[in-house]
Amino acid sequence: MDYYKIANMMRRLERKLIFRAAIYLFVGTGILFLENPTSGRDLFAAAVIITCIYFALNLLWNYFHYTGDPYMLPLTFVLCSTSLIMLYRLNPIYAVRQFTWFIIGITTLAVSAVFNYRKLSSYKYLYAAAGAVLLLLPIFFGSERGGAKSWLQLGSITIQTSEFVKILLVLFLASYLSQKSTELVKEKKSIKGINLPSIEEWGPLLMMLGISLIFLVFQKDLGATLIFYGTFLAMIYISTEKISYVFFGSLLFLMGGSMTYLIFDHVKMRVETWLNPLQYAETAGYQVIQSIIAFGYGGLTGAGLGEGFPHFIPAVHTDFIFAAAAEELGLAGALALLIVYMLLIYRGFITAAKARDNFSKLLAAGFTSLMALQTFIIIGGTTKLLPLTGVTLPFLSYGGSSLVSNCIIVGLLMNISSART
Numbered sequence: 220m221d222y223y224k225i226a227n228m229m230r231r232l233e234r235k236l237i238f239r240a241a242i243y244l245f246v247g248t249g250i251l252f253l254e255n256p257t258s259g260r261d262l263f264a265a266a267v268i269i270t271c272i273y274f275a276l277n278l279l280w281n282y283f284h285y286t287g288d289p290y291m292l293p294l295t296f297v298l299c300s301t302s303l304i305m306l307y308r309l310n311p312i313y314a315v316r317q318f319t320w321f322i323i324g325i326t327t328l329a330v331s332a333v334f335n336y337r338k339l340s341s342y343k344y345l346y347a348a349a350g351a352v353l354l355l356l357p358i359f360f361g362s363e364r365g366g367a368k369s370w371l372q373l374g375s376i377t378i379q380t381s382e383f384v385k386i387l388l389v390l391f392l393a394s395y396l397s398q399k400s401t402e403l404v405k406e407k408k409s410i411k412g413i414n415l416p417s418i419e420e421w422g423p424l425l426m427m428l429g430i431s432l433i434f435l436v437f438q439k440d441l442g443a444t445l446i447f448y449g450t451f452l453a454m455i456y457i458s459t460e461k462i463s464y465v466f467f468g469s470l471l472f473l474m475g476g477s478m479t480y481l482i483f484d485h486v487k488m489r490v491e492t493w494l495n496p497l498q499y500a501e502t503a504g505y506q507v508i509q510s511i512i513a514f515g516y517g518g519l520t521g522a523g524l525g526e527g528f529p530h531f532i533p534a535v536h537t538d539f540i541f542a543a544a545a546e547e548l549g550l551a552g553a554l555a556l557l558i559v560y561m562l563l564i565y566r567g568f569i570t571a572a573k574a575r576d577n578f579s580k581l582l583a584a585g586f587t588s589l590m591a592l593q594t595f596i597i598i599g600g601t602t603k604l605l606p607l608t609g610v611t612l613p614f615l616s617y618g619g620s621s622l623v624s625n626c627i628i629v630g631l632l633m634n635i636s637s638a639r640t
Contacts, residue, residue: 222284229289230281236293237277241270244300250524251308262307265318269299272325287332287633288570294563295328295629298614299622301556305544306536306617308525313536313617320619324626331630332637340578343394350387353380381443382611382624388447389454389585396458397578441489442600442608446592448472453588454581457571493606506533510601513539513546514553521549536617538609542601556615557598563629564591570636583635586628 248266252259273296280287299321307314357371357380371378452468479486488503496504509532516522529535529543536543545553567587574580590613597612599605611621 226284233289442610
């Protein structure tokens with residue numbers, strides 16, 4: 220089929236899906252408008268602007284015959300729409316700020332989706348240096364929020380540097396592993412049929428473990444630690460197809476994590492709160508308990524938009540926005556959001572599977588694994604499946620750093636998908 224016809228078909232499909240996402244946004248906007256017509260006008264104006272931006276981007280890409288994945292942009296539209304509606308329902312000020320960050324985020328997405336990303340493979344040591352600086356800055360100059368010291372205050376703007384370190388980590392690993400994967404695949408020893416990494420091959424595992432544990436100890440950010448190390452193991456497995464890396468890497472992390480549990484009080488508190496939140500019902504366990512109550516109150520179909528009591532959950536607009544959505548949209552709405560995330564992750568892995576070169580494959584797989592892990596970890600924390608970590612839910616939670624970094628990730632995934640045609 221002709222290249223231009225393929226591009227037009229993709230953008231036509233994308234346009235239809237954007238139209239359906241816009242209906243979803245305006246239905247939610249209409250419900251809140253009926254509850255409060257005076258303040259609801261601002262939300263309606265924001266909805267119109269967001270919809271126009273998505274359609275304008277689609278038409279621009281159609282004009283230039285862009286062949287990026289046609290599903291990712293509409294899927295992010297659904298998630299961003301849900302975020303705007305829920306934040307406006309919780310506190311209109313948060314919605315206004317998030318709308319501003321959305322404008323910046325969609326701009327970075329558009330830029331990330333079209334430039335020659337393959338040139339990024341030449342700067343792996345620059346990514347390592349920049350990532351190290353961004354990790355160290357909050358330790359010395361950062362402010363603490365929610366028990367984690369991972370924020371930098373720049374005037375009136377607060378930046379969570381770990382959100383951008385994740386991107387640099389994937390860029391570094393994709394550049395490094397695309398060149399070193401052949402050496403890492405070589406097997407030197409085995410015990411009872413289990414292939415063991417050689418002494419040289421233990422280097423990346425030990426280095427990443429050390430960085431993760433240092434990050435956990437000094438910044439007290441359990442969520443970012445899990446995401447960094449989990450993404451690293453996923454990418455090294457995809458690169459080498461050796462399960463031994465995952466097995467021994469996980470074993471090392473469990474050993475290191477056990478040591479930090481015994482030595483550092485903040486790690487011990489997180490684990491004990493997870494095991495028995497009722498023991499700390501008036502302090503550290505209060506959030507988790509209220510989150511579980513919200514899930515139960517929502518039932519199958521939810522209390523209704525604007526009819527729940529999500530304000531009882533501290534930091535509901537960031538760490539626990541999924542619990543707020545589950546309370547007011549019910550199990551059905553929560554599962555629908557999970558399906559949207561699963562579809563976005565599925566399209567990311569499809570992009571990785573169809574990539575033409577090793578760097579593109581690793582880059583797409585790394586970004587998708589990162590997004591999948593972050594989604595799983597934060598939803599697991601709100602449902603008490605995992606210890607509470609404090610990371611943001613991509614595109615849904617309030618936070619400019621998170622929104623912009625995830626827009627960059629989706630833009631790069633679309634960029635890689637367009638390069639395969």
